[in-house]
């Protein structure tokens with residue numbers, strides 16, 4: 001499993017297992033992923049599955065140091081004290097005594113307060129690395145230039161229909177590693193039947209899913225595909241091939257220039273996410 005060094009020297013696997021919307025049988029899915037060889041698991045307080053993820057980790061028998069566990073603080077818990085409280089709950093739910101990566105889930109609310117709390121938790125040895133999610137480049141620049149710790153990771157929507165090449169170049173200037181959520185476009189836009197991806201896949205004896213994942217990895221973008229299907233989970237780990245420059249370019253040219261999943265710049269999205277409560 002390839003890894004990338006974050007700006008503070010912490011090593012993060014380039015490929016991990018996503019758990020968004022996995023509630024039913026989450027423990028078994030994560031357990032199977034770990035058995036297959038996944039070593040990074042991505043969860044969030046807003047996924048309501050941290051406890052199940054924690055149980056799978058605990059039962060796996062894998063040494064804690066070999067695992068990389070990511071979670072995220074939700075908008076409702078933005079701010080210094082709220083984030084300290086939310087982190088404590090996350091750690092308790094996961095049954096861990098430290099987290100590898102903690103992210104600000106959405107760019108709303110008092111996330112500067114959250115960031116200072118996360119810096120403190122990192123100083124206290126309770127988090128190994130900190131980052132953000134769904135931050136546009138100008139927000140990454142703002143946080144990087146107005147805090148002691150530039151964000152180490154930005155987890156954003158990145159797939160062949162939304163390569164965000166310019167955004168990635170901007171955040172990299174601050175040592176921020178792009179990590180793709182929705183690397184398979186959540187299965188939308190007929191990604192698995194896309195003619196360009198299936199044609200390239202056939203020439204490598206691979207699937208469209210493997211091509212989409214490899215394309216991100218090959219341009220230095222970490223990926224966290226989700227699957228509740230054992231065969232798919234295994235397939236997503238088998239990426240031992242190389243795309244040519246021409247293939248990379250053909251895939252990048254599938255760019256449709258906007259997200260069909262969520263638009264963080266839209267007022268309606270901001271309202272919806274800010275108003276979505278995950279606890280009393």
Ligand SMILES: NC(=O)c1ccc[n+]([C@@H]2O[C@H](COP(=O)([O-])OP(=O)(O)OC[C@H]3O[C@@H](n4cnc5c(N)ncnc54)[C@H](OP(=O)(O)O)[C@@H]3O)[C@@H](O)[C@H]2O)c1
Pocket residue numbers: 017018019020021042043105133134155156180181182183184185186187192207209210224225226227228229231232233235236
């Ligand atoms: N920070 C954020 O705001 C944010 C937002 C969204 C997601 N995320 C994180 O990113 C992770 C990945 O993104 P995502 O869950 O939205 O979507 P995704 O990984 O892009 O797509 C998941 C979909 O792809 C299918 N799939 C997976 N592997 C496949 C394969 N080899 N062949 C065919 N179909 C395949 C899955 O179906 P099957 O189950 O049938 O395989 C599922 O329907 C999440 O789980 C979560 O951890 C973060």
